[in-house]
Amino acid sequence: MTLRGEMPRRADAARNREHVLGIARAQVASGDDSLQLNTIARLAGVGVGTVYRHFPTRQALLEALAAEPLSELAERAETAATDADSEAALHELLRYALNRILRDSCLAAVLESAELEDPAVEKLKNRFDKALSALLRAGKRENRIRKDVRPADIRSLLCGVAHALQASPHTPKHARQYLQILTAGLTPS
Amino acid sequence: MTLRGEMPRRADAARNREHVLGIARAQVASGDDSLQLNTIARLAGVGVGTVYRHFPTRQALLEALAAEPLSELAERAETAATDADSEAALHELLRYALNRILRDSCLAAVLESAELEDPAVEKLKNRFDKALSALLRAGKRENRIRKDVRPADIRSLLCGVAHALQASPHTPKHARQYLQILTAGLTPS
Amino acid sequence: MTLRGEMPRRADAARNREHVLGIARAQVASGDDSLQLNTIARLAGVGVGTVYRHFPTRQALLEALAAEPLSELAERAETAATDADSEAALHELLRYALNRILRDSCLAAVLESAELEDPAVEKLKNRFDKALSALLRAGKRENRIRKDVRPADIRSLLCGVAHALQASPHTPKHARQYLQILTAGLTPS
Amino acid sequence: MTLRGEMPRRADAARNREHVLGIARAQVASGDDSLQLNTIARLAGVGVGTVYRHFPTRQALLEALAAEPLSELAERAETAATDADSEAALHELLRYALNRILRDSCLAAVLESAELEDPAVEKLKNRFDKALSALLRAGKRENRIRKDVRPADIRSLLCGVAHALQASPHTPKHARQYLQILTAGLTPS
């Protein structure tokens, strides 16, 4: 499965693109999500222009960075949607999603943002929403999920929980705790 | 001869300080939480130096801005802690806190941040935490609140919920919904 | 074996050249006379390299763009030079030239510039000057034209009038007015 | 007579402003009218920010540069308007204006531009126009000036003549010649 509709034609260009993406990913992973294009260019050992060619805007880079984890997330969600045990599947999906978001702030940015530039990424998000919607529907049928919860709410709340965890240095135990609070909160009162 | 070290601020200085704070508050309220000291000085009609004198760092200004709402919040919490109906009191307190946070991003910043510069603000936060702790204790006794929840978690989660709401344009109804999810999630499973 | 040095351009190359010229012309006509080779290449759907191959410098492109109108201008001038009514012929020629210059800033650039890269364009300019010279000579003989006016002055003054017109949005009426001022000014006092 | 409504309050700031203006003037005089703010800052030995403080935009700097010559021009025009020999006065004024324009491209820019940022400069231009208008009126009365000529036309045509002269290296004799052509052209046919 390919993530990009518009791959660069030349092999070296593609390599460059991936290299820049890798550097950017590392930057974000190291806690710097400012995504300064000239810094990334310097670290990647390419000219600024090269970065601008591949990623005309900060948002484009951000979405490109989010594409991979979002793709995996969508896939996971689609698999989960076919699971017989929809409750366990949803919980596991949320756990997985939270961990990805915690590791990758770009994913959060894309999950939260209303407007996406790259239609391919938009599509991935829609796939995730669709699968999530199915899981929520199942939960609502069995009265395990509040009727007023929509996929966008799940996305927002997951990012909110991630935000809460990032306020202070957090442990995996903490993440589990907050996730339990979220899932418990999603059940009808 | 009057005491120098403990002299009250000169009246005009105090007035300046309040004016700058007012302008900064208005800026934040208008959605710009960048707190650029130059801009604030210009809007306040004072020199940058004056702003720097009163607020040596951005963080100092931010805490000064948060002081008032935080003070009210602490007071509310202390009152709530004396309420016979601790469940209702907690819920009402959370509702109030969330609305304040939504209206004032500085409050969120202070509630989340680990390190505060101004001891007076630190003290307010501690008062809030203490009262919150009492409310939580009462809830735990009656098995309405998870044992593993601490005041800092409540603070973080409230900011998380605020973050989730701010991801998209939100309605009061939405805020209520997310708050219900939070409070429901806080009950032991 | 065919001659290499004097081989006609390959058909596709010639087509490319014309296409690039067309795009460039359209750009200039639309008011953008920056002649950015990258932009033109993109609009023409060819690589920058292709544009550079055909037009090594901005000046080369500019002269190529001016060639056609300059050629027509030269032809007109030569025809005018044979006209019995040299006064009317000159006036009509100036009117025509001004309108061309107004519509095509490249023509002005070539008419004004002292140095031309392309000998062919240089030649066209010389043809124009020669014919113009004849018209002026006739005028001087009949004392309708100042003795100190040379073809280069006419060229410069025409561009000056065009410049004056372009300072503000101008009407055809305006153009006629300024042209009258120019032609009246050329008569001996 | 002061040229600026908004003089910097501090003496050193005013000195800085003048110094920057001087450098910019020298740049323009040396034929570089790109007015690059960072280059000027470097040459003036001040920080870029200083230049930006005094001249927020290139246009602001340009107008500031034009203020002085424009002021003198306006004054000259006003004096000329009171001259009994309005014909000679107008000719002398045009001669003076052309020479100033030739020496200072900023003046041309301001005389041509429809929109001015600085109201003080706008005012100077209006003063010039008004005085010019009086001179033209006198000329029209005596049938020495075409009825359809307005101050804006004179400004444009002067800039046009300057443009024509600058096309090639010009001599004072050339300037006189073109000016004669212009003044002769302005008389009714």
Next chain:
DNA sequence: CATGAATGAGAATTCATTCAT
């Protein structure tokens, strides 16, 4: 010949902070 990716100097602009007045 054609391509278009890559380059990187350089221009424009912002802003936190200092310090002379």
Next chain:
DNA sequence: AATGAATGAATTCTCATTCAT
């Protein structure tokens, strides 16, 4: 205390030109 001019590093972004494919 107050002022606000000055600083200049930092950042964003553009574009003419080269060169590997």
